[in-house]
Amino acid sequence: MKLSPTRVLDLVADFLVATIAAWIATRVAYSSFPPISVLAGASLYPVAAIEVALAFVIRARVNDREIGDGRHQLHPITVARAVALAKASAHVGAIASGIWLGFLFWVFPQRGTLRAAAADSPGAIVGLLAGAALVGAALWLEYCCRAPEDPTDDTATT
Template sequence: MTSATRVRDLLALALFAAIATWLLAGAFYGSLPPVPVFAGASLYPVAAIEVVLALVIRSRVNNHRVGPGPRQLHPIAAARAVALAKASALVGAGSAGVWLGLLLYLLPQRSTVDAAASDTTGVVVGLVAGAVLVAAALWLEHCCRTPDEPPDEPAV
């Protein structure tokens, strides 16, 4: 199986996206359309699906129902869930970084620019959605791990 997604890599991606967005917002914010309240909310359903998937996978792994039979978790399905989790973690980290960069640009502007004050709510919704997606993806990936083997019984 592939190695676990490193939180350090996700943080680096989020930091890069935040810095790039902060710089771009400084140059182009005046020409951007308003940020609706639910602009970043599209990540919430994806996170919810991943949580449900993680619950199903965890249940089947804990009950030793892994295999090609009916009502079992097929190993290929588990591998696909890991791929989904890894991709979602990257999307969530990048999105959270973009929203964080925009928020860092908007916060000092709120007292002088009306648009910055009205955009802040939508940006926070997006930032939280990105963080929730990262958490759901990391948990899904964790649930797909094979359980530890019990130690061998000593010979009597």
Template sequence: MTENDKGLKPTRISELVVLAAVAAVATWILIRVFYGSMPPIPVYAGASLYFVAVAEAVFAFVIRSRVKNRQVGDGLRQLHPITAARALALAKASALVGSATVGVWVGVLVYLIPQRSVLQAAASDTPGAWVGLGAAIALVAAALWLEHCCKTPEDTPDEPAH
């Protein structure tokens, strides 16, 4: 079961952008109010999302290969349709989480960058925010790639439908 089988619509980039923008504004407001009472942002704060992004990208290539070679089914070396549906659900959820996280890190950076010359803490926190932003962008990209790879291929006229 893939995206086309149930009529699910692909994730819209515009929805992800709106989610990121709302998260950025909300985070910027919260950071302005509470920055003085927050703990420091370590450089590796958002780095865990890189591991998730890599795992999803690898999974996407496996699924893409199986779908392209029409190895979808319940056989031993085939991609089970339930696995494809779960991968699609993971991709859609990861795109949303990644987009919200992009917004959070953008909101943090919008506050920190102008404050770096005034606050030593802001200068120290900025590298961690950049790492987190990069990881969140990587997660969104991997999630969208995984979602794309879960699509069923279009039947060509010379091939019978399965």
């Protein structure tokens, strides 16, 4: 079974559905939401940072042809797990970004009339950017996990 790259259209669909659902939920139930802190919005940054670091490690191993089941090699199952993590994280990041944007669509215009909306906006903006950072990190990790192109053996074919 060949695993295909994450489709951008799937991420856009996740993002749009989450945005609409969050806007509706915020419009209906904002008064019962707890205050949104900047830390709540920033919760995905550490995951994105870990995935970027993992991407660089895997990329270096792939480029040095250090993938295998040898003693000092990176096991192929580890790379496959990293791909699964990347694919899942890309979707989580798209959904999180959509949720924060839907929240902002309702909260941002209310900033002048509701003090709570003004206080919640910075955390939501940080969350939107954190979700986008996670999508970027996940797509980078997925890219770094690709197998190198097989070199052609021109001498064998001539």
